Amino acid sequence: MSIESFFVILLVVILGWYISFSASRLDRLHHRVETSWATLDALLQQRAALAHEIVAESNLDPATAYLISASASAARFANLEERSAAESVLSESLKLVQSAARDELLELPTPLLVELSDLTTKVKLAINIHLEAVNATRNVRKKLFIRLFRLAGKAPLPVRYAFEDDVLESTDLPQ
Amino acid sequence: MKKIRIGMVCPYGWDTPGGVQTHIRDLTEHLIEEGHHVSVLAPVTDDSIQHEDYLVNAGKPVSIPVNGSVARVIFGPIASSRAKQWIASGDFDLLHLHEPAIPSLSLLACSAAEGPLVGTFHVSTPKKKAIYAIGPILEPIVEKLTARIAVSELARDTLKDHFETDAVVIPNGIDGQKYANAKISEKFSGDYTVGFIGRFEEPRKGLKVLIDSLPIVARFIPNVKYLIAGPGESKDFVKEIDPQLRNRIQFVGRLTDEEKESFLKSVKIYVAPNTGGESFGIILTEALSAGTAVVASDIPAFKAVLENGEAGALFINEDSKDLAKTLISLLKDNENRETLASNGKLSAQKYDWQVVAEQIENIYEMAIAGGQRVTLASENKFWSRR
Numbered sequence: 001m002s003i004e005s006f007f008v009i010l011l012v013v014i015l016g017w018y019i020s021f022s023a024s025r026l027d028r029l030h031h032r033v034e035t036s037w038a039t040l041d042a043l044l045q046q047r048a049a050l051a052h053e054i055v056a057e058s059n060l061d062p063a064t065a066y067l068i069s070a071s072a073s074a075a076r077f078a079n080l081e082e083r084s085a086a087e088s089v090l091s092e093s094l095k096l097v098q099s100a101a102r103d104e105l106l107e108l109p110t111p112l113l114v115e116l117s118d119l120t121t122k123v124k125l126a127i128n129i130h131l132e133a134v135n136a137t138r139n140v141r142k143k144l145f146i147r148l149f150r151l152a153g154k155a156p157l158p159v160r161y162a163f164e165d166d167v168l169e170s171t172d173l174p175q
Numbered sequence: 176m177k178k179i180r181i182g183m184v185c186p187y188g189w190d191t192p193g194g195v196q197t198h199i200r201d202l203t204e205h206l207i208e209e210g211h212h213v214s215v216l217a218p219v220t221d222d223s224i225q226h227e228d229y230l231v232n233a234g235k236p237v238s239i240p241v242n243g244s245v246a247r248v249i250f251g252p253i254a255s256s257r258a259k260q261w262i263a264s265g266d267f268d269l270l271h272l273h274e275p276a277i278p279s280l281s282l283l284a285c286s287a288a289e290g291p292l293v294g295t296f297h298v299s300t301p302k303k304k305a306i307y308a309i310g311p312i313l314e315p316i317v318e319k320l321t322a323r324i325a326v327s328e329l330a331r332d333t334l335k336d337h338f339e340t341d342a343v344v345i346p347n348g349i350d351g352q353k354y355a356n357a358k359i360s361e362k363f364s365g366d367y368t369v370g371f372i373g374r375f376e377e378p379r380k381g382l383k384v385l386i387d388s389l390p391i392v393a394r395f396i397p398n399v400k401y402l403i404a405g406p407g408e409s410k411d412f413v414k415e416i417d418p419q420l421r422n423r424i425q426f427v428g429r430l431t432d433e434e435k436e437s438f439l440k441s442v443k444i445y446v447a448p449n450t451g452g453e454s455f456g457i458i459l460t461e462a463l464s465a466g467t468a469v470v471a472s473d474i475p476a477f478k479a480v481l482e483n484g485e486a487g488a489l490f491i492n493e494d495s496k497d498l499a500k501t502l503i504s505l506l507k508d509n510e511n512r513e514t515l516a517s518n519g520k521l522s523a524q525k526y527d528w529q530v531v532a533e534q535i536e537n538i539y540e541m542a543i544a545g546g547q548r549v550t551l552a553s554e555n556k557f558w559s560r561r
Contacts, residue, residue, distance in 0.1 A: 039545065
């Protein structure tokens with residue numbers, strides 16, 4: 001065997017290993033995006049349900065109550081494209097509840113308020129984790145090598161939702 | 176949160192003192208108290224003494240100079256196979272890796288594992304050339320982390336610079352009660368005592384800046400007393416001090432944990448003159464929760480902890496004159512100093528383990544929500560079938 005063919009074989013082996021390595025790396029990233037989205041989705045659903053409960057249990061004025069139930073329903077039934085906008089509206093209207101609670105204008109069972117503040121923190125974390133996964137995946141998919149060998153296959157490109165991170169603020173409960 | 180099995184990886188020698196080790200030990204003990212199962216994998220220098228039950232020895236660390244101090248880390252095939260064994264037999268719901276981006280045990284564990292992985296980044300370093308070379312190798316490993324935690328905004332910026340990823344900021348936790356309820360010790364108290372703790376031989380700890388301020392402070396407050404605690408050789412420092420002032424400064428040597436608590440509680444002012452290379456400054460939060468006034472150099476990490484001077488006084492970094500000025504005004508004005516100390520104590524509450532551990536548990540909950548468990552990564556399974 002000539003030295004040239006040895007190097008050619010070595011090169012092919014390395015290339016093969018690298019393709020397999022990149023494919024599993026990408027697969028892992030796609031998986032990460034899916035699980036983080038599932039987590040976020042579940043939390044957002046919980047939040048919408050909680051919003052309805054808050055409306056039912058509190059003495060919110062009719063206008064605010066309507067705003068919250070409407071945005072909660074919109075968020076629940078939004079399709080993927082409208083989702084982030086709808087969730088941001090819900091975040092905004094839930095802020096009204098939180099500020100009313102802070103000013104002690106609201107009669108609302110404390111457990112619900114605690115749950116809201118808890119969920120807000122978790123949603124924030126979940127958004128952070130999900131966006132991280134999406135960004136990492138998109139960055140890797142942009143790489144020439146991965147595009148060249150079509151390692152992403154038919155997996156759809158993860159969507160970067162424009163969740164407004166700073167819309168969400170955690171509330172300090174009234175003492 | 177439901178009780179889970181957590182595998183924690185410590186990159187540095189378990190039996191050498193350090194901020195990361197302390198953080199891991201406290202966090203582990205807190206989580207165990209909460210009812211979780213925790214196992215810690217760490218390099219151990221001296222395995223002849225009895226260590227904590229939760230500790231798993233990964234082998235002897237080697238010393239490597241990093242970032243102005245010496246890190247005791249471990250890597251290589253033996254450490255790697257021990258990490259794999261630990262992961263395969265541990266049956267963990269989640270791995271928590273500390274400092275996974277430096278070549279260490281955490282990196283090995285991160286590359287060997289798959290599933291819910293949480294990483295905590297402690298250091299902050301300016302962007303280095305070396306990272307360009309090693310970045311592409313680390314990237315596929317670091318991107319496996321499900322969630323990232325940075326201990327400070329600075330550590331988060333470092334992470335953004337090096338890997339273009341973001342992280343959730345959760346500060347280091349401390350057991351505030353321990354410091355608040357520490358006994359006041361005769362040895363360290365007095366009307367004009369100024370305390371310092373640290374490995375003072377390292378220039379970045381800034382003891383020189385503090386010592387240089389002594390002549391000025393002693394001119395205005397003749398009874399001032401500097402107490403320097405920490406391991407190291409004091410001869411070189413003493414030599415440079417004016418012989419008339421030598422009795423104003425005292426090296427008290429290495430302190431036990433209990434002595435440290437009472438030291439922080441007893442001194443009138445705690446000084447942190449570090450000139451850089453700090454990411455968080457846990458000692459500041461400890462001194463603050465003891466209710467002691469803190470004076471620190473205005474490096475970014477300390478500025479953040481002291482809330483731009485609200486929770487403690489800042490002086491211009493490496494400027495002994497400014498330090499002296501700050502010390503004199505605080506030592507002379509009891510009222511002002513007590514206000515500063517009580518502001519500080521209040522602001523230190525957010526670093527208490529109760530608060531911090533809950534935030535970390537929230538991250539754990541997010542990470543395991545997918546229902547996966549920790550396994551060996553698929554590329555490893557082929558080689559090391561058990």
